[in-house]
Amino acid sequence: MTPAAPPTTSPRHPQDPPPVPAAPASGETGATGTAGGTGAGSGxxxxxxxxxxxxxxxxxxxxxxxxxxxxxxxxxxxxxxxxxxxxxxxxxxxxxxxxxxxxxxxxxxxxxxxxxxxxxxxxxxxxxxxxxxxxxxxDWIGPRARAKLAAAGIAPPGPRPPGARPSGAGPDGRRLLPLSVAAPPCPRCAAADTEEVTRFGSTACKALWRCRSCLEPFDHLKEH
Amino acid sequence: MTTAPPTAPGPSPAPAGPPVAYVLRPADDALIAAQRMAQWCTNAPQLEEDVALANIALDLLGQARALLTHAGGLEGRGRDEDALAFLRDEPEFTNVQLVELPNGDFAHSIAKLLFFAAYQRLWYERTAAARDPELAAIAAKAVKESTYHLDHAATWTERLGDGTEESHRRMRAGVAAVWPYTHDLFAADPLAARLAAEGVGVDPAELRPEWLATVEEVLTRSGLAVPAGDWAPTGGRHGVHTEHFSLLLMEMQSLHRAHPGVTW
Missing domain, CATH: 3.30.300.130 (Fe-S cluster assembly (FSCA))
Structure with a gap:
């Protein structure tokens, strides 16, 4: 349904040219950011x-x-x-x-x-x-939300590795990609001694890990 | 089936303008790769891998949906993602033959994924800086996924290639069987070359050196080598496909065609 919308109502379709960075006063702008900056900066x-x-x-x-x-x-x-x-x-x-x-x-x-x-x-x-x-x-998941995840038994994502731009060999020339980061601590017993079971877990955004201390498996929201 | 590429320039297969045809290439690649990959569901060697391959297929399907929707919008004739996926016939699909090849054994599929993900990652990475903001935005998201797929395939390639005698033999056989079809990814493409020259597209041919470096690094560390031989079947971008493709399409499209417009 299109109730005779005057052209002033900015449809904000993705095909539109990148929006002019509007006055940042109201929090409602900024949905359609420019597409140029891929991953490089956390902009x-x-x-x-x-x-x-x-x-x-x-x-x-x-x-x-x-x-x-x-x-x-x-x-x-x-x-x-x-x-x-x-x-x-x-x-x-x-x-x-x-x-x-x-x-x-x-x-x-x-x-x-x-x-x-x-x-x-x-x-x-x-x-x-x-x-x-x-x-x-x-990186958009804030500290409070991360605490909620951990409380629910889901290890929250760590920070993405710096310069996680996906390309080329890693610093040691062997790791293809700087994908993985430090092992997440167990959300149940907080032990640091954990291991990845599989990188594709119960959903696309989670990996399955296991705690070597309490032996319980747990989900880990992958850094993405 | 030997599918000699048309030596003449050949007309663009898509009925619409160049941008649509350009977007349909990666859309079809992702769609057909997703369909083929999904056939591993319940058939993978272990439960974790079943989940992994299904997730990768899901990523690819998501990319395909976004790209097909975008292509339909560019075309402006009211074709949505479903119309483009389910109501086109074989010669209208412009995916590379690599993604339509049968899955073979697990090592075959891993080799396919390795080569394809390495290509997709580069293509998406370049396209993320493209002038079409919608296409760039899709690519910027998808590149993260392809990176993950590539890492998964590379891990398995190394595990199998550097594993037992049997796993090495199978991985080498998989690489050898799939390799000739990788050339299709970089085959001369006048449309892409023109768009690249105009600064609005990516010429796949330019991606090959970096792709080869990535792939060679993985193969080498897995105790494997880039296969010799120069058989290079091409033609996917012109709608020329292997005999396996029609069966895949039939399975993928039959429900939609039997029940037009059905939703669930």
Missing amino acids: PPPPPERGGAGGEARLYAALARVHDPEIRVLNLAELGVLRAARIGADGTPVVTITPTYVGCPAMDVIRADVRTAVLAAGYADVRIETVWSPAWTT
Whole structure:
């Protein structure tokens, strides 16, 4: 449905040229960043924790109840999947999300959950936009969310290795890629003596690890 | 089946403008690689590997969906990802033959993944700086995934190549069987070359030196070598495919064609 939208309502389609870095006052811009800076620097803006303007507070409150279907302890904002939420010019809420992985199978569920939550909050409709850029990274998961992950038995991601630009041989000339980082401590007993069982765990974003001390297996949210 | 590449310049297979055809190449690569890889599901040598290969297939499918959707948008004739994936016929697919080859044994599939992921990683890395912001954004995400796939394939190549006599034999056989099809990745492509010259695309031919260095490093440390021989079947970019492709397509498209528009 297109209710005679005047061209002033900035549709913000991904095909549009990179947006001019708008005045950073309100937290609702910055969803569609420029695509140029790949991975190299950790430039992208942190995910919005809550809405800036008052009119969006209710919207953000509704969205705070939407959890990632595969990581139930985090809501979309904590995970970094929620990029922006605003009230469009026609009064319809516009929610911008970004996938963790391009093929993340949870995205359809997330869209449905967002719709349900926003409608339940009293809005008549909602527009959900998906953006690819800036590419999601585990660096957007904040300290509080990491603590929640650990409490749920999921070892949170460590910092991505510096210069994790995927290319060429590693410093020792042998490791192909600087993918892996220090072993995560066991989220159950905090022992440091852990080992990777498999790099592809219960979901695309997790690897399976095992604690050599308490012998329990655990999920590890991969640095990405 | 020997598929001699058309020596004449040959018309672009896609009915639409060049950008669409350009985007369909990597889209089809990812789609067909995903479909083939998914056939490992429940068949991998161990449970962990089953999950790994399924996840890699899922990544590839996600890339394919994003790229096909983008291609459909560029085309502007209302074809969505499903229309492009399920309603095109064999000659309209422009994926390289490498990704449609049967899986063979596990080592064959690992060799395919090694060569393909190494290529994809480079292509996505270059494309992340492309002028088309949508394409660049997709590539910037996908490059992380290809990096992971490459690392997985490299780990297995080393484990098998540097493992037992039997695993070495199989890994070497896999590399030898798949190798000729890698040339298709870098075959002369007038469209890509033109777009590269205009600064809007990547010419795959330019990627080969770095690709070869990566692959050679992995093979060498695995006790293997780059195979000799110069048989180089090509033609995928022109819609010329192996006889295995039609069966793959039939399986992939049958449900959608039997029940048009079905969702679940």
